[in-house]
Amino acid sequence: MIKKAEYLKSSASYEQCPKPDRPEYAFIGRSNVGKSSLINMLCNNQKLAKTSAAPGKTQLINHFNIESAAKEKAPVTKWYLVDLPGYGFAKVSQSSRRRWEQMIENYLRKRENLTQVFVLIDVRHKPQQVDIDFVNQLDKWEVPFTLVFTKADKEKPLAIERNVNAFLDVLRQTWQFLPQHFISSASNKAGREEILNFIQEKNAT
């Protein structure tokens, strides 16, 4: 359970990030996929990370200080949660896209305390090349990641299953092992316990 969640800092590069003295979990995915909303849902605080109906809201590497415990009276673990700017937003210029790529690549490859990356994918869509490319890139960089299919409240269960399987099928064509995945909704809190338990277990090992 989350005991404390507070905004810490926004950084324009990985060098400016806070001291890497605790486990770190980052959320990334296409613009507008629901990264900031998922963070708020996990932390039970709608005002923590800024969300927006217009894509491209999050521009920097945003660190949040989190304190959590497995149970009410269990010892508290401290970790960072990170909200990252999205990719795949059509309306950005070449130069700002390159800036984003450089910032994100450096952060993902060099951030030494980065424990796990959650790659968010909108469950309403068929597999999108930009998402496939991104997870292949993470795999190549050996960055550990988990998939989270978002906005599950907007789809029927059968369509969710179809889209999740279609995405995993694309990966299966070239991958030997499939990444773990969760299904979430910021509106009805689906996936909240599973994702927090996953983080709690990682922190304990």
Ligand code: GTP
């Ligand atoms: P950028 O920072 O711009 O990359 O976007 P983001 O990925 O952080 O998305 P954000 O959390 O700002 O959400 C984008 C829009 O989707 C907002 O209008 C949210 O209210 C909506 N949204 C996010 N998650 C969900 C969800 O699980 N269900 C529904 N119905 N809407 C959602």
Ligand code: MG
């Ligand atoms: Mg955001």
